[in-house]
Amino acid sequence: MTSYVRTEVYRNRRLPGDEGKLLPSICSLCNGGCGLLVRVNDAGYVEAVYGDTGNPYNQGKICPKPMEIVQTLYGAQRVDHPLKKVNGIFQRISWEEALSLVTEKYLEHWQTSGNSAIVGITSKIGGSHSKLALSIFSELTGLVTYGTGPICYDTEENVRKAMFGNGSASAPLADAVEAGILLIVGNNPAQTKAGQFHWVQEARYRGTKVVVIDPRYTETARQADRFLQIRPGTDGALGMALLHEVIAHGWYDASFVTERTNGFEKLAQAVTEFSPVRAEEMTGVPRRFIEELAWDLSTRKPGMLWEGRGVVCVNNAGNTLRVFEALMAILGNVGKPGAGIISHINGYGRAKGLVPGADVVKPERKRSAEALYSALENGEIKMLLIAGNPCANWPDCGRMQQAVSGLDFVVSHTLVLDDSARLADVVLPATHWLEEAGMQASVHRVMQWKEPVARPYAEAKSAGEIFRLLAAKMGLPVKYFPDSPETAWEWERTHNGDIAGITVERMRRTAGGVHYPCPESGEEAVRLFQNGVFSTPSEKVELVGSDVQELNYLDLLAAPGNRGLSRQEYPYLLSTVKVAAHYHTECQYSDWAVALEKPCVEIHPDTAANLSIREGDRVRIETPVGSLELPARLTWTVPRDCLFTQPYFTQTSPYGQVPANILFPAVTDPEGGNFVNKNIMCRISALEVAGT
Amino acid sequence: MMRVKQNSAPVGVRHAGWDVSRVGMLVDVSRCIGCNSCTVACRQENALQGSDGWLKVWRRERLGTQLIRYDYSQSCRHCADPQCLQACPTGAIAYGAGGVVRHHEEKCIGCQVCAMVCPYGGVKVMTNGKTGKCSLCAHRLAKGEEPACTAVCPTGARTFGEREALVREAGERLDALRRQGLRGRLEGNGDLEGKGGHKILFLML
Known part of the structure; x- marks a missing residue:
């Protein structure tokens, strides 16, 4: 287990000086695609992060997150070697042993229970190389994976795809x-x-x-x-x-x-x-x-x-x-x-035909994100590959934790020993995005190339590399896996007409990146549908889908998650909202971020007065699926009878906070399939008075 | 195709060595989005850990005829006539080049009088008991760079440049706010030779 040391000594660190090199990178956190300049010292370690004044989109301006990330890179909580759980305690093992274990279990479950007994929750799989390797591995094995979609953008993508034929911005x-x-x-x-x-x-x-x-x-x-x-x-x-x-x-x-x-x-x-x-x-x-x-x-x-x-x-x-x-x-x-x-959705289509039809294995079953919970619980699923933190980021995370603990074999590919990794049987150290080359798309519809600025920490490997090694061990054809991020992009580009004109070379020499789609001819399109032709079968915007029901207004109290609940019993509405200093659960290991943001629930002063809650009082929030204690912050900026909290904090981080997702039921929007993390009915009660 | 952003604010440009006596900074709380980029950049640049910081962003709201909600990024104002400097018993606080008010950590005995007398909350108490405050990133100025906080601020809420130009800029911003029905005020806009002048101008709501 890792521990977290908070030194808090005044200026105990050397000032970032002029030594070493300033290397360009692209921030891979929020899809904003900000250009960074990273100060790397002579020993090859990242010392500081600055904004890249040469990037036309952010012109040297950045938010706090990329700076905080440096503290996570070499923090005590970073996983440095593959680990195996023996009698509840993690022991260091070699990559060879770790991959053999994963292979053995994978093949065992595949043979005895079919390929749908294994699933992946892979929202943090890595850069473009890792994403491609995962999709090739999935094609060869029939592995079904769940990315960021269900917890972030599925509904948005699906609706836009139905209307315009393309889900991205x-x-x-x-x-x-x-x-x-x-x-x-x-x-x-x-x-x-x-x-x-x-x-x-x-x-x-x-x-x-x-x-x-x-x-x-x-x-x-x-x-x-x-x-x-x-x-x-x-x-x-x-x-x-x-x-x-x-x-x-x-x-x-x-x-x-x-x-x-x-x-x-x-x-x-x-x-x-x-x-x-x-x-x-x-x-x-x-x-x-x-x-x-x-x-x-x-x-x-x-x-x-x-x-x-x-x-x-x-x-x-x-x-x-x-x-x-x-x-x-x-x-x-x-x-x-x-x-x-x-939109921050920047899909650019999939590379087609990288794996010939004869070698493609179809998944025996596909489950919706909502159905995944029961499949994990009832033994349908035996093995789970995690790259992300579903035990904190997915709704009803208490139930997710229970479900994950009950599985036969869990693999976590992760930067830090987080809530999900602790439940794993094998933990594989992952590379950070600063240590991995790849294409990063941005909210400006551009593709920017980033080089690794530092060597992978300790024994960390990217998913791109791991899937190649795993495929070799499992006896799958290794030739389908690219051996470097550059090759991966070259394959992707040559098998996807929409980005055929975007070579690594071109991204490298174009400050701010290349707009896409950009076909073989090399002409970039700054925005979609400029010729008035849409990507739907009719080539027109489908204002109404095949089902007119979609246009029926759905009241939030009659929608999934709230339907059937008593207004008297659960009179308030709970939502999670974001702050600039955090991104998913990644930044919570930075002591700067910890000093800046404390978990709290925002309440309107009138609502608080009705409940005799004062600033700083600890309150308990309850929904039918879970309960959580938080200090109250009174603010006029929120509406009455509505509670707002942040989703970032987890139990295994310096915060030691039960994640807010424990309060949200695992229900999805009826049309788009997105999990819900806003507007869920709840109740609140005061626990203790601050300062007494 | 690239567009170059034409910000109405003077963008701090790199040049070989600033005339530090003429530079200034404009902190505009009406533009601050409370992202804390300045806070973290300051801590990164000056090797400050955890909750130790020379700059702190306070979340503020005031309910009158309308709700005024702003974020106040508070740091040393580098006064022409600093009370901390007068109060310091050991000379740990002294003028540096170009009128920058410097705090010398090695001379500080941790009496914290400076933090007590500063009317702007610009001097902070560190976890080791000594005090600490903004150095206007003098080491960066010497290299021709702007301070760390203004270099990263994504909204122009912290802008660095010639102080005179910033005073004019602040006037324009105040006019724009007035057109929106918000009354702002500029603090520190006094004479740098006499009293009431600050190197760091604060546009407050």
């Missing part, structure tokens, strides 16, 4: 400076994309009207021209009212609607009852502001939309996302400079 964030209006819904980029937030500010100085829709008065809302404080989970109703206004007044782009969209009549039909008056009752946003926003969207063109987890990781996400994206479509805000949808 349609426009780069940098386009915002050319927009007439930027609509930010359920999103707080001032914290979640802090290093790139200056693009929003810059757009505002240049005359873009920035409108923020959020239940909380966020850091982003403070920097906006208009802030609409909405009742949690009612964004869909507001979106439908905006559609109602735009359609009723004929403010939409009629020629675009006729030529480039399908389903406009059904859409118009679905929103007829959503007048601004009704929307005001539902959302709490005054009617005149809804009308004003509809007018602004119609007159300030082009317009852009940036949705965040506040409308994606909720139980009525499908409807909400569909109406806002349909709104942008009927206004003709697609495929033009300053128009479109901004």
Whole structure:
């Protein structure tokens, strides 16, 4: 087991000097794609991280996370050698032994229970090389893996794919400076994309009207021209009212609607009852502001939309996302400079045909993320490959921990001995993104290449390397696995027409990276759909899917997770929200981050007064699936009867905090399949009074 | 295709050695998003661990006729007439080149009087009992670089440059705030020769 030493000695460290080298890298945390300059000393260790002034997208500006990461790189908690659990205690083993163990177990379960007895939860598998190696390994073995999708973006990707034929962002964030209006819904980029937030500010100085829709008065809302404080989970109703206004007044782009969209009549039909008056009752946003926003969207063109987890990781996400994206479509805000949808989803399609059909093994079963829990519990699944921290990051993480502990064999490929790794039978040390070369895509729809700035720590290996070694041991054809990140990218590029023109060489010599798609001809497309042709089968925007139900407004209390619960018993709504100093559970090992952010639950002072809770009092939050103790922070920025906490902190970190995900049921949005980490009914009670 | 960001704020440029007597910094709480990038950059640059810090971002909110919520990134203001310097019994706080107020750790006896008298909370007590404060990254200025905090600040809430230009910039920002119905004020905009002048200007809400 690792321990955490917090020295807290004043200036006990040498100042980062001018020795060594300054090497460029790209931050691989939030998909913002900020350019970094990393000071590496003569011994090859990372000393400090600065912003890269040569990167046109962040121009030397960064958020605290990449700096904090250095403390995680060489921290006491980093796993340095492969480990095997013997009688509950981890023992150091060699890579040879570790891989033999994994191979033996893998083949055993594959043969006796079929390939679906083994699954992967691989949200932190690594860079482009590791991702490709994983997909090749999956094709050869029929391994089903769950990435970041179910806990972050599945609904957003699925809805956009159904509507536009492509789930990724349609426009780069940098386009915002050319927009007439930027609509930010359920999103707080001032914290979640802090290093790139200056693009929003810059757009505002240049005359873009920035409108923020959020239940909380966020850091982003403070920097906006208009802030609409909405009742949690009612964004869909507001979106439908905006559609109602735009359609009723004929403010939409009629020629675009006729030529480039399908389903406009059904859409118009679905929103007829959503007048601004009704929307005001539902959302709490005054009617005149809804009308004003509809007018602004119609007159300030082009317009852009940036949705965040506040409308994606909720139980009525499908409807909400569909109406806002349909709104942008009927206004003709697609495929033009300053128009479109901004997102951190930067999918670029898969490389096809790397493994010939004869060698492809299909998975015997595919399970939804929600069904995974019961499959883990009932013995259907025997073995789990983890690269990530599902025992803290997945909802109902208490149940996930139980389920993972009950499995026959668990492998964790990880940087640190986190909550999930502790339950593993074999722990494999992973390389950090600063130690791995690869392509990093960004919110500006560019691909940037990064070189490793430091040697892999101790015996750490990347997943790209591990899957190759594992395949060799398992008797799978090794020739399908690339032997270096450069080769991996070359294979990927030559087997995916959309990125065929993006060579490693080209990324290396282009500051800020290369926009994609970029076919063989080498011509980059800054934004999608510029020719008005969409990637759907009809080549038009499908405003309404095959199922018109999708347009039915779904009340959050009647949606999964809340349905059937008593309002008297669980009168409050709980959500997790993000801060700039943390990213997933990675930054919590930095003592700077620990000093900056303490776990707390944000409560409106009126709500707190009703419950006799004062600032700093410890409170207990309960939902039907779990309970959690946290200190209270009173703030006027949140709505009454709503509680907000942060999802980052875990029990095995310096925080020693039960993860907030223990409170969220493992339910998904009915349309898109995303887990829910907002707007879940809960109750709260005061435990003790601060200072007594 | 690349676009170059044209920030209305003067962007701190590298040049061989600043005229330290003329430089300044503008800290604009209306633009701060509370990301704490400055805090961490300061700790990285000056080898400070854990909760030891020369810069601290305070979360502030005030409910009047409207809710004012801002983040106040508090650090030493490098006053022309510093009270900490006058109060220090050992001379640990002294003027450095160009009027930068320097704290010399080796002379500090940990009496913490400086931290007590500073009206701006600019001097911090460290975990070893001594005090510590911003050095305006004098070592970086000597290399022609801007201070660590302004170098990373993603929003222009901390900007470094010629102090005179920053005073003009602050005036423009105050006008812009007034148009939004927010009343701001500039602190430290006095004469650097006399009283009330600070090298670090604070635009407060």
